[in-house]
Amino acid sequence: MSYLASFPNDDLSAVLAGIPEVAAADRRMVREIRSHVPERWYALVSVRIASLLGLAFRLEEVRDPLDPELAQTIAIDWSTAPLGGTERAILAFTEKATIAQAAMRASDVDGLRAAGLTDRQILAVASLVAYQNYALRAAQAYGVRAR
Amino acid sequence: MAKVVADWRRATLDQQEFALLEFAEKLTLMPSLIGPDDVERLQDVGLTEQQIFAGIQAICYRNFISRIADSLGVELDDEEAVAPEILEAFRGRQGQPPAAHAPAGKQAADR
Numbered sequence: 273m274s275y276l277a278s279f280p281n282d283d284l285s286a287v288l289a290g291i292p293e294v295a296a297a298d299r300r301m302v303r304e305i306r307s308h309v310p311e312r313w314y315a316l317v318s319v320r321i322a323s324l325l326g327l328a329f330r331l332e333e334v335r336d337p338l339d340p341e342l343a344q345t346i347a348i349d350w351s352t353a354p355l356g357g358t359e360r361a362i363l364a365f366t367e368k369a370t371i372a373q374a375a376m377r378a379s380d381v382d383g384l385r386a387a388g389l390t391d392r393q394i395l396a397v398a399s400l401v402a403y404q405n406y407a408l409r410a411a412q413a414y415g416v417r418a419r
Numbered sequence: 420m421a422k423v424v425a426d427w428r429r430a431t432l433d434q435q436e437f438a439l440l441e442f443a444e445k446l447t448l449m450p451s452l453i454g455p456d457d458v459e460r461l462q463d464v465g466l467t468e469q470q471i472f473a474g475i476q477a478i479c480y481r482n483f484i485s486r487i488a489d490s491l492g493v494e495l496d497d498e499e500a501v502a503p504e505i506l507e508a509f510r511g512r513q514g515q516p517p518a519a520h521a522p523a524g525k526q527a528a529d530r
Contacts, residue, residue: 406479409446413478
């Protein structure tokens with residue numbers, strides 16, 4: 273149950289539904305991001321951000337479709353995970369944008385481009401990283417499940 | 420406003436504003452430590468649940484949009500509209516070392 277009695281639900285989507293305009297914007301954002309990045313990228317980024325924010329206990333909420341063992345490896349030390357070059361570039365970008373956003377430079381985007389991402393995919397990945405920095409904090413603050 | 424950017428704890432704030440900024444800082448820099456006590460603290464200073472809901476959205480939204488801007492190299496939409504002392508305060512904070520689990524001061528004070 274949410275910490276807020278006026279929003280008595282136990283997952284983020286349901287709590288946001290308390291303010292329809294917020295819920296609609298959230299749904300549209302998720303839909304757009306998911307339409308431009310594979311489910312696996314979505315999960316890799318989500319798991320890594322949960323870990324970086326100290327919210328590793330939320331891995332089960334965001335790891336699908338990754339298997340639990342891979343999710344744990346991504347959370348603890350993704351450099352040892354069996355990942356391809358594109359996924360490594362995405363996780364490097366994710367890490368820096370989450371914990372050192374003020375140090376982001378054009379070279380960080382160049383790293384994604386060099387790994388083969390199109391500009392639209394780069395925009396989608398940046399949006400995903402930003403979105404999970406929003407959604408995981410919101411879930412924690414409301415006291416509900418993330419997704 | 421420049422005082423809030425530079426060091427909000429020394430700025431002239433009322434009880435609700437202080438509590439909200441304290442909550443914003445914790446949710447931004449140490450989200451894993453946020454719990455029901457933090458929400459109760461906001462209620463204790465008189466914020467309604469609707470206001471707390473909106474406050475959380477505002478904090479999380481800033482954590483979203485500032486990352487989009489920084490990641491993709493997007494500048495402020497209308498930097499000239501921001502008072503010089505506020506811009507100076509932002510620049511001063513950017514030189515500070517990052518806190519544990521967190522980006523540099525720019526984020527906490529971002530736009």
